[in-house]
Amino acid sequence: MSASQTLSLPDNASLFTRLRVASQCLEVLKNDPTNPTCGQTFNMSLNVNVYTSLVQRFQRTEEGRRMLSHRPSLEGKELDLAALERLPEGTLGHEFARYYHDNKISPFETTLELKNDIHFLSKRYRETHDLLHVLTGYATDVVGEMELQAYVLGNLGIRTSALVLMNSTMKLLKDPQSGVGRSEYLRRLWTAFRRGRASPLFLDFWFENHWETPVATLRARLCAPANG
Structure with missing residues (x-):
């Protein structure tokens, strides 16, 4: 049994336990980032309070309760990328499928059981990551990934995003490899954070029902202007 298979987060875990499990997960992820x-366990360990608050927010609206009840999935096993790629150019489905093809990556998969609504929102957050790249227009290079983390931090308050930003920013500022100057890099992160904070919550959006909708239409609906 691998080290990752022995890691689990107990129900109602204390802050100490959550930090310990997060640290153990981080050691595995250093050598096996995917x-x-x-x-998923690292995400839950640091963000359980965030997801708890989001569940309460969802429960206050009819649409939110419907999502918690149906628990839609964007896992790879639920996606027919070949069919999505056949949709017209510019639609969410086509651009989403092309994103995977161009970046030579596969859709998110998880092995963890969804025991409750908190687990569902944790999974939903992680499986919408690639869709957010398509919608926001942030690239998949180092700076683009950090811009997306800053956007998510502003939109949801995800703590893992804050941790990733802190670690990556320190490394980039010490040893720049991105070709972007320090002031430009920090400006772009701050702009992305403000954009995420000004945008509607994306986590309760049924992307599955909008594969044929133009990306431009969804971007206008879900994302504040990039230079706002």
């Missing part, structure tokens, strides 16, 4: 079990 590990689905550790990625």
Whole structure:
């Protein structure tokens, strides 16, 4: 049994336990950054309070309650990328499928059981990451990934995003590899954070019902202007 398979987060875990499990997951992720079990457990360990607040927010609206009840999925096993790619250019489905093809990556998968609404929102957040790249227009290079983390931090308050930003920013400022100057890099992160904070919550949006909708239409609906 691998180290990642032995890691789990107990129900109602204390802050100390959550930090310990997060630290253990981080060690695995350093050598296996796409590990689905550790990625999901790390996410839950640091963000359980955020997801608890979001569940309460969802429960206050009819649409939110419907999502919690139906628990739609954007996991790879639910996606027919070939069919999506056949949709007209510019539609969400076509651009989403092309995103995976161009970046030579596969859709998110997880091995963790969804025991409650908190687990569902944790999963939903992680499986919308690639869709957010398509919608926001942030690239998949180092700076683009950090811009997306800053956007998510502003929109949801995700703590793992704050941690990733802090670690990556310190490394980039010490040893710049992105070709972007320090002041430009920090300006772009701050702009992305403000954009995320000014945008509607994306986590309760049924992307599955909008594959044929133009990306431009959804961007206008879900994202504040990039230079706002």
